[in-house]
Amino acid sequence: MLALKNKDINLLRSSEKSSLLRFLALYTVLATMILLLLGIFYYKSQEELMFSNERIKLSSYANEQVKELKLLHHYFPSRTEYPRSYNFNSAIYDIERVKIFSTLKNSDVNFDKEIYRSGDKIHFVKYLDDYYLGAKYLFLEIDEDKEWYSKTITNIIILGILTLVIMAIFGLFFVHILLRPMKNSIMLLDNFIKDTTHELNTPITAILANVEMMDTNVMVEKNKKKLHRINIAAKTVSHLYQDLTFLTLNHNQQSKDEWIDLKKLFEDRVEYFTILAGSKKVTFYLDLNYSAIYMDIIKMTRVIDNLISNAIKYNKRLGAITIILRKEYFIVKDSGIGIEDSKVSAIFERYSRFNNSEGGFGIGLNIVKSIIDEYGLKISVESVLGEGTDIRVEFLKASIGNGDSND
Amino acid sequence: MIKRIIVISLMLSALLYAETKSENIKENKKENIYEHNCIPCHRYLPSSLGDMYMRYLKTFSGEMTLKAALKAFLKEPLEQTSVMSNLFIDRFSVKDKTLLNDKQLDEAINIYWDLYNVRNKLK
Structure with a gap:
């Protein structure tokens, strides 16, 4: 209070x-x-x-x-x-x-x-x-x-x-x-993150831009693998950077709401994470119907990115991630380590992590929850320890677009 | 037949009369314990049994306490345990030990208590 x-x-x-x-x-x-x-x-x-x-x-x-x-x-x-x-x-x-x-x-x-x-x-x-x-x-x-x-x-x-x-x-x-x-x-802690974030932007952008520009056709296979690893690492850091930026800068800014084609957005983000998922040999299974929502696209991207990133991070090797999109909801389902019942209620707390074996600040799901709450959406978690976790986000009827709405 | 009825009636009446008579005798006998053993001596004293009851009551208050104190005094009369004034004792001295046994003494004391009990008389 x-x-x-x-x-x-x-x-x-x-x-x-x-x-x-x-x-x-x-x-x-x-x-x-x-x-x-x-x-x-x-x-x-x-x-x-x-x-x-x-x-x-x-x-x-x-x-x-x-x-x-x-x-x-x-x-x-x-x-x-x-x-x-x-x-x-x-x-x-x-x-x-x-x-x-x-x-x-x-x-x-x-x-x-x-x-x-x-x-x-x-x-x-x-x-x-x-x-x-x-x-x-x-x-x-x-x-x-x-x-x-x-x-x-x-x-x-x-x-x-x-x-x-x-x-x-x-x-x-x-x-x-x-x-x-x-x-x-x-x-x-917030000030530390804010200060650190400023220092991350330039090197990450430089790394990612240069990795994209490099001509892999002239590289030997060994170097190709090394470059691939650099790309994955840079994307991981980039994802973390975006979370931190959102947390320290964007969070208090005015939202720019617009109609978002969620099917397209999911496809884009899945493509973005494919390399990262490939590092753990995790396969995506997409079951996407058309759905549109009136939201700030940066914020919706943060929600999707964090859910996919977590699904990869806490997945098993050779695991699977299933994404189901319907008009009124979407589900991100992983075949990962799962969460104990007693810890499910705490997963949206800031600086809370499922386990210490994976990196991160424990801010991703906290950001998801704050965006979900801001737009009055509903998020629910179902998890079975050792089998995986389903995260379901339901949309408000008022914020859902018609099938042909695309403005 | 009529003779028989008359005879039975007479016998029953005689039986009832005999029972009533025996109860009255018993009652009188009870009263006699108090009357024969207490009143004769106290009759010649200037302080009545009623006055003495009020003295006992003022000193011992409760029924059980009073009866126990009175019984103890009657069995072992002492100047120190008497409720009467020194003047009274100087003049009439302390009474002799009672010759009644415990049961008779209890009966006499109960009759004495009932006779002067204030509870039933207060209005």
């Missing part, structure tokens, strides 16, 4: 995003728990404050009641009427906690607390030293004033939301600090 503002590093990898989300989730949970604890402490302190106010009043009532019990005890059994008051209800229990007499509305009593809330009543217990009428415990009951409760809950909600907002601001600040080293390292 924060990193996306910077276009140079807007491709935070999903693992980094998930780390960020995990940090935010943890931070939110911890902040909520702290607020909850503070809320509970505040509630308890307010309750205690209310109890301390009520305690004074109830102690005074209890003393009055004890006097009445003393009188009744003295005159018992000639007087048998239990003392009652308009201010409170009361009950007496003996030392064995057996009820002697009660006028309590809520008979749920607790012998171990001096003052407590019981339903909508407050109970206060006085422990008697002289057991008048056998009473060890004198319970007094009054109605609870709910005003403190509503005030406390309102305060908790308002203060809680305010604190959460303040903590969220602090959280964002901390996330900035946390992400800075990660951003710096990605930026460093």
Whole structure:
């Protein structure tokens, strides 16, 4: 969320995003728990404050009641009427906690607390030293004033939301600090690639141009093979150069969309990669129907090149690459090493590679995904380890041309 | 036939009367344990048994506690364990040990508790 503002590093990898989300989730949970604890402490302190106010009043009532019990005890059994008051209800229990007499509305009593809330009543217990009428415990009951409760809950909600907002601001600040080293390292890598790319252009162009110009008819077979290898190597570097250029320069440029004849484009790109595929004796099988799409041709070329390049790179010797093109989709299928299920979701991450035996920066499929996402296309990967990988790209109906559309 | 009915009725009535009589005797016997063993001596004291019950109640509170304390005192009366005032003890001294066995003592104490129990009397 924060990193996306910077276009140079807007491709935070999903693992980094998930780390960020995990940090935010943890931070939110911890902040909520702290607020909850503070809320509970505040509630308890307010309750205690209310109890301390009520305690004074109830102690005074209890003393009055004890006097009445003393009188009744003295005159018992000639007087048998239990003392009652308009201010409170009361009950007496003996030392064995057996009820002697009660006028309590809520008979749920607790012998171990001096003052407590019981339903909508407050109970206060006085422990008697002289057991008048056998009473060890004198319970007094009054109605609870709910005003403190509503005030406390309102305060908790308002203060809680305010604190959460303040903590969220602090959280964002901390996330900035946390992400800075990660951003710096990605930026460093991007800058390195950008700088390196500038230095690659001239030598690659020179090599490829000179290889094309060389007359192979006058060469001995040994030199022909050497030149062939130079051509393959130069094309590999050229492909990498184009990826890097796209990543560092073209990616942020305005797209020049036009109708592309995909069948023709596939045929061109397959021809381009034939020499590279030949180095591993990989055979192309093409099943191409006419299809046209409204897209930037440079970007579509990057998608096709990267998919074919990967299909060659991760293929077996004497393997095959099948390309199927239909009006609404295309599939690039290889007979390569395949990808483990657990790694399929990570293949589109920048700087991620299937294995370390093959070269590359791990940016090809990341570029493919960014272009696919930019045009709202859909890409899916099906892979069986040891058997091969199918990559299917589906087009948007709005961007597909008619069979005769070729403008 | 009528004679037989009259005879059977008379026999049944006699049987019922005998049973009722025996229950009453038992009841009286129970009361007698308290009345014969407690009231005669306390009758001549200025503090009634009711007053003494209230003293016990004020000191021991609960039923089990009171009964246990009273039983212990009756079996082993001591000045220190008496609930009565020093003035009372100085004048009338502490009573003699009870001659009742445990079962009789429990019966007498239960009758005493039921007789003066405040719980059923409070309104």
